[in-house]
Amino acid sequence: MKKSENYNLIVVLGPTASGKTDLATQLAYDIDGEIISADSRQVYKQMDLGTGKDLDDYTINGTEIPYHLIDIVEAGSKYNVYQYQNDFFKAFEKIQNKGKIPIMCGGTGMYIEAVLKHFKLVQVPANYEFRETLKNKTLAELTEILKSYKNLHNNSDVDTIKRAIRAIEIEEYYKSNPKIDITLPELRPLIIGVDIDRELRRAKITKRLKSRLEEGMVDEVRNIMDQGVNAEDLIYYGLEYKFLTLFATGKITHQEMFDQLNIAIHQFAKRQMTYFRKMERGGIDIKWMQATTPIKTRVSKIIELL
Incomplete structure (x- = not known):
């Protein structure tokens, strides 16, 4: 398929278990695209079943769909939204240079929003002295502290104390380091959301x-x-x-x-949908499609939109 004049990126997002990977890979197969994962855990090597990589889904009719940003860092290391944004745009330009269409697919709203809104991010250094002031607080207390920041750069899933402390540390850094000069490629995204009935x-x-x-x-x-x-x-x-x-x-x-x-x-999937709705309120246009609609029908509709 030739490049769209209106869009240079397709985004397929949705909560966990919505079938977004199936939709994205079928679309990539039909339009000769390549997938850029937007999953904060699938970047880690060896962490396969726990992150739901389902790499078999990337083979359709014997054809392997190229994918990016899966299995790129070692288990046990820390990967963040700053690194993701950098890695995304490298993959985006690489795919474009091949004359193919990049398809971002995932459910990590913070990663998706950082790319779509061109968040101006920097690598935030560790502040061990600041961490000491938070170490005795509960997860509930840390979550409330995180909510107190007006313009969250890191509104991630903080279901452990260490993740919550790191998120607060990042927000505290941005309070005194707000000005960042960075230029990122222009994006013209077509954003597809997979909506699935709660039950x-x-x-x-x-x-x-x-x-x-x-x-x-x-x-x-x-x-x-x-x-x-x-x-x-x-x-x-x-x-x-x-x-x-x-x-x-x-x-x-x-x-x-x-x-x-x-x-x-279940709670995580609910938070994912809450994040996507927040993205919509923030001006991101998501075209929702029902998960129960046949994939071929949805792919045809997406191609029409292109």
Whole structure:
């Protein structure tokens, strides 16, 4: 397919378990595009089942759909929105130079918004003295502190104390370092949202969690720890890695792990939708399509919009 005159980027976003990857890869297959992942956890190597990479989805009719920003950093390291924005635009220009269409696909609203709104970000250094002032606070207290900042640069999923402290640290840095001179490529995005009924989403989340546990999600965590990544660093990633690590280290039972993780993923999907609605209120135009509409129908509609 020739390049669109109106758009130079397609974005496919949606909450977890909405089927956005299936839609994005089918679209990429039909228009000869390439995927740029917008998932804050899929950047990590070895963290496959827990992050839901489903790399088999990137092969359609024997054709492998090229993807970017998956498996690019080591498990145990820290990756942030500043790094993502930089890596995104490198991938974006690389795909454009091939004469292909970049398709951003993911559910990390902060990453997507940082790209679409050209947030002027810098690498925020660690402030250990500031962290000391927060170390005895609860997650609920830290969340309230984070909400007190008027213009959040880092409104991420803070489901662990370490992630919340880092988010506050970033906001505190931006209070005294607001002026950043940066030039980013122009984007003309067509943004597609995958809307899924709440009950259907909940059913898919629970079914997928059971399936991934059967496929060896606990063993994945144990293998990562066996290679030298400590439990605290895995818990930092939240969601699956928080509860799987707590179980693997004997802190909770298998049933507690399943029940608590299942609830946490449902809550996370709800927060994702809240973030996307906030993006809309902030001026980002999202064209929503129902998850239950056949993929081919949705792909045809997207091609019409192009």
